[in-house]
Amino acid sequence: MSSTRAAPAPPSRRPARERGGADDTRLTWRNRLYRFDMRYMPYLMIAPFFLLFIVFGLFPLLFNAVVSLRNYRLDDPTLPYWAGFENFSRLVADEDFWNALYNTFGIFLLSTLPQLLLALMVASLLNRKLRAQTWWRVGVLLPYVTPIVASTMVFSVFFSRDFGMANWALGLLGIGGADDPIDWRADKLHAWIAIATMVNWKWIGYNALLYLAAMQSIPRDVYEASAIDGAGQWKQLWRITVPMIQPVVVFTVILSTIGGLQLFTEPMLFDPNAQAATGGPNGEWQTIAQLIYKVGWKDLNLGYAAAMSWALFLIILVVAGLNYLLTNRLSGGRR
Amino acid sequence: MTTRRVVARAPQDTPAGLWTYLLLAVSMLFAAFPLYWMFVIATSNDEALAKLPPAIVPGEKFLTNVDEVFSLQDVYFAASLVNSVIVSTVVTASVLFFCSLAGFAFAKLRFKGSNALMLFVVLTLTVPNQLGIVALYIVMGKLGWNGTLLAVIAPGLVTAFGVFYMRQFIVNTVPDELIESARVDGATTMRVYATIVLPAIRPALAVLGLLTFVATWNDFQWPLITLSGTDFPTSMVAVSDLASGNYVIYRRVLAGAFIATVPLLLMLFVGGRQIVRGIMEGAVKS
Incomplete structure (x- = not known):
């Protein structure tokens, strides 16, 4: 050097x-x-x-x-x-904390996996000789530059019970419908799905560009050899592309772990009563970051909020480590 | 039956077929629709919100809605836009200056401990800084900065990512011979920075500047904590204020949200190529 x-x-x-x-x-x-x-x-x-x-x-x-x-x-x-x-012994016995942890993981699982899979799909679509190539790439970044505050407001309306577009669209498919609309804020699973949708919308394009960059640095002759062996496009994607871009996949998994476990803006503003920071009437979708905010700045107990931050830090370390091992195994194993 | 092509091409050399374009168009629709619909509601009256099938044509009430947003008393919307411009501009300018300076030092200057210090910079990238947010609030309280723009500006003035990004770029693009010959002519380090490094790294400055501006403009949690309830919100805090209260008027909320999004859409339109490049380069190098 x-x-x-x-x-x-x-x-x-x-x-x-x-x-x-x-x-x-x-x-x-x-x-x-x-x-x-x-x-x-x-x-x-x-x-x-x-x-x-x-x-x-x-x-x-x-x-x-x-x-x-x-x-x-x-x-x-x-x-x-x-x-x-x-503060720590109180934390262990605090139902709110465990509930928030449960929600955080629920939303995290519902957002990470679909997000990265769809990003992979979009990336492989972009990884072609395209007309107006730059504009497609810029287009997938629209959600990335949109403030989460702004997009969450839109999605909050999409997921309203009576006049929401989500219920309307599902009704067209024969799910729920006007007589029996889904109340997206009434139970955990539906609230999680709604919030995970926002997270996915925001990050798919960004991750797709990360994957695309890695895909384009794969040597061309690898594909030539496999095509002569008779591998189709789908097989090529899973047998060559994914294992070859594995480091970037690991990187995005870690990124989305760190981001997902600190989720704050979406659950905050999905609540019509955002200022309370409770994440629904009974904490249906309150995340850890949100709980830290509530304990620190609504209940004014900074000591306890600090203890929660430490707990979150440890959890992130453990999960990021586990994810690293798991992703390494899964995406590299087939090589 | 089709005959198998003997010469196979890598995906990036294969011209996209109809299906690829179709699927891409659908993805674009998903990406753009929430933004478009935000505009539709921002330009409509109250009834549009509850329409099913949904309203998809913009209305004529944009100016009315915008006017209402700006005249709400305790939201300070106009001031919040100015604040966001101040915060994002100052942070971006400072990040560009200090990160390029540090990046130059790490890339081309010889000093004891440079490798260890650079490693430290990279390691700090992995620390989620949100975890220290409680203590950060206390620190800002001791400094007397809570509730002022300083509290939002100061922590972002130099970033580890910026230093790292600049270092990588300078290592690859600024030739050593050029620096050497300037040294022989007696140029000081700062002179080399100003006359050789800065002109060479203009593309990287554009990328880092755009990414920093977008991230700073969109930041919500920390500004909410330190600025909420004051007369100096950023635009993100102001938009969230629009949506608080018992009866939320969504055409106002989304009009405010739309105004606060427009600057970023303009940036994407003008600097999209750079933003795309920045993200993709980051992926390959890190």
């Missing part, structure tokens, strides 16, 4: 001390400047990132641990300073 870097040449070819008089001081000054530039300038250039990360990234993360061991209530500063592991 360093061998290709430019070897700097000093601005003055003769060492300063060989010269004399007024020239001398000017040159040492220039030399000093030069030395500073060479030695310390790189650190100055990278310092902003590290400073900012320490103040707004690393420190909060560590400080979070301290807060989680404290009684930190915005509405009651008189409580004893330390709480010990009280």
